[in-house]
Amino acid sequence: MAEKNETSNARDVEARWQRRWAEEGLYRTPEPDGRPTFYCLDFFPYPSGAGLSVGHCRNYVPTDVISRYQRMRGRAVLHPMGWDAFGLPAENEAIAKGVHPRDSTGRYAANYKRQMSLIGASYDWQREINSSHPDYYRWTQWIFLLLHRRGLAYQALAPVNWCASCQTTLANEEVEGGDCWRCHQPVRRRDLKQWFLRITAYAAELLAETERLDWPEHILAMQRHWIGASEGVEFGMEVDGQPGAAFRVFTTRPDTVYGMTFAVLAPEHPLLSRIVSPERRAEVEAYVDRSRTVTEVERQNTERQRDGVWTGAQALNPVTGRPVPIFVADYVLGSYGTGAIMAVPAHDQRDYEFARRYGLPIVEVIRGPEGEGTAGDRAYEGQGMMVNSGPYDGQPSTEAGQAIARALEEAGVGRRTVQYRMRDWLISRQRYWGAPIPIVHCEGCGTVPVPEEDLPVRLPHLPDFLPRGDGRSPLANVPEFVETTCPACGGPARRETDTMGGFACSSWYFLRFADPWYDQGPFNPEAVRRWLPVDLYVGGAEHAVMHLLYARFWTKVLADAGLIDFREPFPRLRSQGIVHAADGKRMSKSRGNVVTPDEVVARHGADTLRLHLLFMAPFDRNVNWDEEGIAGAERFLQRVCRLGEATGQASAPAASGRDDDSLRRAIHKTIRRVTEDVEAYKFNTAVAAMMEFSNSLAAYQERHGSTPAFCEAFETLIRLLAPFAPYIAEEMWARLGRAFSVHQQAWPEHNPALAADETVTLVVQVNGKVRDRIPVAAGLDDGEARARALASERVRQHLEGRDPRQVIVVGGRLVNVVT
Ligand code: ANZ
Ligand code: ZN
Numbered sequence: 001m002a003e004k005n006e007t008s009n010a011r012d013v014e015a016r017w018q019r020r021w022a023e024e025g026l027y028r029t030p031e032p033d034g035r036p037t038f039y040c041l042d043f044f045p046y047p048s049g050a051g052l053s054v055g056h057c058r059n060y061v062p063t064d065v066i067s068r069y070q071r072m073r074g075r076a077v078l079h080p081m082g083w084d085a086f087g088l089p090a091e092n093e094a095i096a097k098g099v100h101p102r103d104s105t106g107r108y109a110a111n112y113k114r115q116m117s118l119i120g121a122s123y124d125w126q127r128e129i130n131s132s133h134p135d136y137y138r139w140t141q142w143i144f145l146l147l148h149r150r151g152l153a154y155q156a157l158a159p160v161n162w163c164a165s166c167q168t169t170l171a172n173e174e175v176e177g178g179d180c181w182r183c184h185q186p187v188r189r190r191d192l193k194q195w196f197l198r199i200t201a202y203a204a205e206l207l208a209e210t211e212r213l214d215w216p217e218h219i220l221a222m223q224r225h226w227i228g229a230s231e232g233v234e235f236g237m238e239v240d241g242q243p244g245a246a247f248r249v250f251t252t253r254p255d256t257v258y259g260m261t262f263a264v265l266a267p268e269h270p271l272l273s274r275i276v277s278p279e280r281r282a283e284v285e286a287y288v289d290r291s292r293t294v295t296e297v298e299r300q301n302t303e304r305q306r307d308g309v310w311t312g313a314q315a316l317n318p319v320t321g322r323p324v325p326i327f328v329a330d331y332v333l334g335s336y337g338t339g340a341i342m343a344v345p346a347h348d349q350r351d352y353e354f355a356r357r358y359g360l361p362i363v364e365v366i367r368g369p370e371g372e373g374t375a376g377d378r379a380y381e382g383q384g385m386m387v388n389s390g391p392y393d394g395q396p397s398t399e400a401g402q403a404i405a406r407a408l409e410e411a412g413v414g415r416r417t418v419q420y421r422m423r424d425w426l427i428s429r430q431r432y433w434g435a436p437i438p439i440v441h442c443e444g445c446g447t448v449p450v451p452e453e454d455l456p457v458r459l460p461h462l463p464d465f466l467p468r469g470d471g472r473s474p475l476a477n478v479p480e481f482v483e484t485t486c487p488a489c490g491g492p493a494r495r496e497t498d499t500m501g502g503f504a505c506s507s508w509y510f511l512r513f514a515d516p517w518y519d520q521g522p523f524n525p526e527a528v529r530r531w532l533p534v535d536l537y538v539g540g541a542e543h544a545v546m547h548l549l550y551a552r553f554w555t556k557v558l559a560d561a562g563l564i565d566f567r568e569p570f571p572r573l574r575s576q577g578i579v580h581a582a583d584g585k586r587m588s589k590s591r592g593n594v595v596t597p598d599e600v601v602a603r604h605g606a607d608t609l610r611l612h613l614l615f616m617a618p619f620d621r622n623v624n625w626d627e628e629g630i631a632g633a634e635r636f637l638q639r640v641c642r643l644g645e646a647t648g649q650a651s652a653p654a655a656s657g658r659d660d661d662s663l664r665r666a667i668h669k670t671i672r673r674v675t676e677d678v679e680a681y682k683f684n685t686a687v688a689a690m691m692e693f694s695n696s697l698a699a700y701q702e703r704h705g706s707t708p709a710f711c712e713a714f715e716t717l718i719r720l721l722a723p724f725a726p727y728i729a730e731e732m733w734a735r736l737g738r739a740f741s742v743h744q745q746a747w748p749e750h751n752p753a754l755a756a757d758e759t760v761t762l763v764v765q766v767n768g769k770v771r772d773r774i775p776v777a778a779g780l781d782d783g784e785a786r787a788r789a790l791a792s793e794r795v796r797q798h799l800e801g802r803d804p805r806q807v808i809v810v811g812g813r814l815v816n817v818v819t
């Protein structure tokens, strides 16, 4: 019963302060006033109908601690929140529930907001944004037009996954083993006209700047891997007996060029139909047709059996002049490198499997340092010594590779290049719930951008927004939307009906928060200068690749357009660990193992939930939810409350010098530890430091009562606790009779002398005479004491170059050096 009263009491306290904070606008972003700024931002959440779980709170609580801490440090803090409401997840969820995304996203966002307030998150709600509102997506469209003007947005045919029975395109994730996830019919690849953003133009910079970002290493590694730079050589190969017919190949191993025994073109290669011999044409065409049913992902599967067809043509090796047969095979991708390769079966596993299957020659040109070579079912892919390579025999393969690359360049047939695995960003969706692409198609003028003053191109309200099934957007069904006049010639024209994928909205939202009311452009340049780049960006690793790359790309384009003066939006990024359910599985509605903040707050209070989330593991570590462990956080907060009951005014006289002294040292050590830990995102050890401190406080109080030193210590604890447990800290602050609000107090400063570890004097004797006294930290071990003594300048003088015969350490306080 008592417990129940305590929690319902906690909930009253929380509700009361939440109301007061909102009334007083406590977390409103300050106007410019010369203070240093701090912009603390969470990844842009998509508000789902499931609401927040305690897993999401693992993101929002730490950024809230940092924001509150920075405010107390005297920074002007921008800590905003908004909704990534457009896009496929929202649309699919709406379809599944039979609701309209316009209604559901607003409702879900309101629920997120309620939950975030419940856990005490100190967002400036005046700056809330929603990417599906026209006053936001108007500017997403504006940036699209900027990209278009700069030649960075273009239309091209692109292969998409197409399910003929569902009459729809599918994302790669929706293709399971070559079949549609919904109807299990085979998926074909089909070419549809799509919009792309030329992110590859920035590949080199996106890669190079990863060196300068303060991000977790595994996220940087994922970015680098995705960009996927390969250094190599591109060179031309002529088709034997067909003057003028030539193709280029890309290789990372020019050193293996003498081992080329065939060449391969991708099924998409434009030269294919021209070079194929008449008697091979039917077979080649059948193969090309078959390969259309295979997705790119599947084509790169190393487990898959390699197959292909001979074209009847031969190509000439530019180094040896020897002819090799040209095959078509789908393990070569049309969209990577040049879409054609020189095949070296002895040193490339894929080529090796292919050659063995079709009985093609295998010529070893490299021997490993231990004599390793191609054997059994493995090609030797390493470096080593050149063999069977004419003038290069006997050279190390790395050097020979350089020499061959140079020779190809000098002969004018090749050049060194860097290939990126990254593709241009396919931004168009044939779906309803997104920002319409602001383009008009005119018979006479072609592709015409919508003039800026006509933005936004509004997304019409369609009660029936289901995908049409013919690969076009549902907007194509709406004549009022489609039919328009050409902005260039005034004639009849048709609007683009594709919409932008959700990643467009999240590629610039961090700029909007600086001044979400601005209506002269996507962002207010002055406010952006004041707040950006973002000081701290926090989110989950699941968005570590696409979102971050796209946002970095848009930032660079805006910088090149002279609109902002920085090129990286998020110089510092941190990524929280995942909270799995108690069973170790991912929390998900279908498993029924989701734990919501609402239920935990109802049982234990919001501050307890916050402390538990911070304390349960290091910030970046994955953990399983453990509700029993919450008792530790609960006990700690109860102890703080009990300590608070006795305080208010000092009621006891000062205690003995020794105890007051060590309490003061504990205060300053705790300030130092908590400060350093928060700066280093070590929230768990920061909480531990406060727990220890509350223990010593309780012990002290038991002995001496509420002395002046106790009151000072307790007040400090409350200020330290404020960012972590904002409700209880506010309540205790009020009980201390202090003016509202604890969240507007200065962060305690530690006194370095008091925070320092206790020092003792190490006395050093040489041959029995005291020669030096060195201040050292207490608790030095013998080895350290010995080292410190021998390092002493005075001791060395008295040794006069002699080696000590014996060094005796006594009790960590006295060292006797005997010569
Ligand atoms: C000859 C060679 C010999 C190769 C050798 C490798 C080892 P990454 O690292 O991914 O860039 N390649 C080139 N274009 C390709 C395409 N469109 N589809 C499939 N494979 C392609 O790999 C570069 C290597 O992958 C290139 O170097 C080429 O094979 C192949 F002992 O050329 B190599
Ligand atoms: Zn299907």
Ligand code: ZN
Pocket: 442, 443, 444, 445, 446, 486, 487, 488, 489, 490, 491, 493
């Ligand atoms: Zn026109």
